[in-house]
Amino acid sequence: MPDDRANAETFEALAMPLLAPLYNFAHWLTRDRVEAEDLVQETYVKALKGFSSFRPGTNFRAWMYRILRNTFLTSRSGLKQTVSLDDEDNAVQEPAAPDNPESLLFAQADEQELRRALDQLPVAHREIILLCDVEEMSYKQISELVGIPIGTVMSRLSRARQAMRNLLRERVHGVSR
């Protein structure tokens, strides 16, 4: 029992500081408060149960995100949203609009518009942008977490960002572009 207790204490110390970022990520994935709470709760319960299998010295944060992501994928809303992206990853890239005053574009897009655009992206695009830009994970970490090759991380990210730009452009300049 003392081992269990020490384990639980270590887990608590490692896991509690991740609550806010994990919740934020979960909310972005599920787009719903209650579902985000359920997802995070389930993640913590699973992680605590499986904590003995966590290898000290490896990245605890990445481990927690992996559990959260896997839980999401098997959840109701996760199943609804995950269409295979493999085809899309191989698809021809949507061309960037030729006119490119992007600094102007983002100067005009406020936080609300950015959030709305991010919200409109397919979940796999939203996810990869969040992992890279908000969670600041490396391509290698993302590749391990999402289970895709590093080259695919790069192309999916690029496609996701292009989609984001196009959405913002539509918002700022009206539907025509």
Add this chain to the structure above:
Amino acid sequence: MTCFPADKIEAYLDNELAAQEDREMSQHLASCHSCAATAFGSRKLKLSVKRAASSAFAPSAEFQARIRRSVAPRSKSFWLPGLIFATAALALAFAFAVVALRPHPASQDLLAEATDMHVAALASTTPVDVVSTDRHTVKPWFEGRLPFTFDLPDLQNSEFRLIGGRMAYLSQSPGAQLIFGIRKHQISVFIAQENREFAPLGAGSRTEQKLNFNLETWSDHGLRYVVVSDTTMADVNALSGLLRTARPPSW
């Protein structure tokens, strides 16, 4: 001069290019207006996304408390997973009756309760019922509301400031919650009459860390004090020291 595709430029901004390629990109961006403009736009998007999405959604105080309870060692939820576990626990309790007589986790509950109340008060839109930096205002406010009285320290020569106070219930007994500030942190001080529930904590001062909150508790003249804050243990100890030496003010 060959230009780079957009995904390479983005990988450069994500710090993901190998050293050689990274150097080439830096040199290229310094001389190519078109790639530099793309890089500028991409960087702007990256930063804007981070700013807009980072803390777009925050967990509620109740939810945080729920998670905290579910992962806290020896928390009640450990005893709930099922009848089997409960039965086993009961058997253990009988088998080790002697052990069961040792310090009761109720004392731990008190500290957890104090931590929860501290967080709840800070999250509340009305964290204090009596707002005053003057101890001569705050102390009399509790008169008639509490079955005991206490002294507040003179803070003039310290970094601490009094923010206000509110009524609080510690293990069902009425008490005072005083909120102090230091730098950008807030500290809650709970004062209630000593009772059997708190006895296992002992009279002497003891400190604990819970979820990055620092706590100090002691008993003095029949009153139980609990100091909780996210500031450093040194601050918590310092305020506790001031409280212990507080004397009735000369009015």
